[in-house]
Amino acid sequence: MPFISSFILIFLLTGNLSAQTVYLKPEEALRLHFKDSAEVTPDKKILLESQTVDFKKKTGQAPPKTDWIFYVAKSGKNVDGYALIDNEIGKTEPITFMTVFSPKGEVIAVEVLVYRESVGSEVRQKSFLKQFLKKGARDVKPITGATLSSRALVKGVKRGEVLWKIFYGKN
Incomplete structure (x- = not known):
């Protein structure tokens, strides 16, 4: 019995004690940023083989998947903006x-x-997130x-930028 108790104690002390915190649901986040748009619709995109090669060239790695859903916000025929909801691994859990x-x-x-991590949620701070504005993942x-959560967001935002250019940018 002491062996089992010791095993349980070790597991509890070393196991992943992650804490999941939901700050915004996807529909809330989309509404927050596209509140003046008449509609926001999902636009499913699939990377073609040539686009996958382009993605690898621009990011230095293979895309984690081929199917992506961008959200396109429109007012009439005018595009107001785009959004991509994605995940990137922080230390051990996806952000x-x-x-x-x-x-x-x-x-x-x-x-x-x-x-979902127990530490590192400072990446939510406006002072960190505003660094991405107008310059994307650079600098x-x-x-x-x-640090790991910061790097994860930089990696994820860069991936989104590359995907946006592939799917919507002018070649």
């Missing part, structure tokens, strides 16, 4: 976030929707104590 793009593909907002300074 769910949304990258919002202008009609020209500039990053205009990044929102953390769900954070973003990580947060001390949340």
Whole structure:
């Protein structure tokens, strides 16, 4: 019996004690950023083989999947913007976030929707997230104590930028 008790104690002390916090549901985040748009519709995109090669060239890695859903916000025939809801692994758990793009593909907002780690949630702070505005994933300074989460968001936003250019950018 002491062996089992010791095993349980060790498991509890070393096991993944992650805490999931939902900050925004996807529909809430979309409404927050596209409140003036007449409609926001999902637009499913699938990476073709040539696009996958382009993605690898621009990011240095293979895409984690081929199917992507962008949300397109419109008022009449005018596109108000785009959004991509994605996940990237922080230390051990996925961070769910949304990258919002202008009609020209500039990053205009990044929102953390769900954070699942027990530490590092500082990546939700406006001072960190505003670094992405208009410059995307370039030159973003990580947060001390949340370095892995910071890097994860940078990686995810960069992936979104590349995907936006592939699917909506002018070649």
